[in-house]
Amino acid sequence: MLTAEENELLTRVTGDAPMGQMMRRFWLAACMLEEIPEPDCDPVRVRILGEDLVAFRDSDGRPGLLEEKCPHRRASLFYGRNEECGLRCLYHGWKFDVDGNCTDMSSEPPGTGLVEKVKAKAYPVKEWGGFLWTYMGEPATMPEFKPPFFAPTPQTNVAIFKVVVNCNWAQGVEGAIDSAHSSSLHSTDMPPAMVGGSTATGTAWQRPSTDKSPRLQVQPTHYGFNYAAIRRPIKNANTHDYVRITHFVAPHHVLIPPNNVYNVSQMNVPVDDEHHALYILAWQDKGPGVDQEAWRKFTGTQLGIDLDKTYRKIDNIGNNFGQDRQAMKLGSFTGIRGFPNQDIAMWETMGAIGEREKEILAASDQAVVEFRRSMVVFVQEFMKTGEPPAQFSDEERASVAAFEGMVAKDADWRDLSGAKRESARAAE
Ligand code: FES
């Protein structure tokens, strides 16, 4: 259980809130590249850490991320004209390039020198792995951009879905590190089966276990933590355990155990204190990747069908998330279609900011407890020293890999790092 003060520290990200200030020390996903697909495309609103921005791509194809309000008299640049290498404010026609330089001020007489002085607030951006990344901290502390786990090379083909969720970011992360819920909430989409490991079919992820109460073991790291969820397998239960290892990398990245076809990752990027952008990614280290539309269809996150054009769910709390009680009588555990929608229904009904001071935690919440503990320690340290948690080194990176598979009962999952995990899986 967290105190109300610790809950505030964990969850609040806007303004001067320490967690938001700490998150500004990381490269964050601002939006997907598909939202700004081509030169002079429509600008898009981006709200992140409570700050309203506008993303656009100029005539030369360069992406930009500017404060939404025009420096002149604060009208919205979202409505601006994106043309001839800049975003032009509709109100008086001031125009800004991707670096925030004012390149035209047609409302002013020439020779005042104002055009050279005015600058729109612009954040640095980087295109990689299907996302526009940005750094919102002070330029002096900007770390080198490191490719995310799900896109080690610029060519990695990543399937992404995005949903804007109406609750605080930490509830989303807690969902990703809460192995026990999958045996209940997702039991229709992740059913037990006589398989060797998690197996993706076109409609489900089959699990080699009927065990609904995994034992959790946590291993802290300097950048977050790992944990194993250990279950009794259907086959060879006397000699083996079914082990799923999940990694949490601060501030909001979770590497979820893979299935036989692809790896899965989750990011919960704060929009503000009471909303976040959920991204779940399916990718392959080697191979052609996962088809984006098939991924969205499987997860019930297709634009125009499940989501409106701002990536908000069409089935939402206003219609009980489309819950179908008749389907529940006929075998669906939740009556809610698509596993992310089941998660979102639970996260949003916990309230805009979860009431952690009122919870009753149990053994299966051990990873959730570790997430809160580690983030509160990280942010308290940040308040004292001004330093965010150190990221993993290039050498450590290989060991930051989720895993699922059968592990002999006399082996310790903590020894199965990196390449050893790969070979354990290959030997199944
Ligand atoms: S408010 Fe934007 S140009 Fe005047």
Ligand SMILES: [Fe+2]
């Ligand atoms: Fe879930």
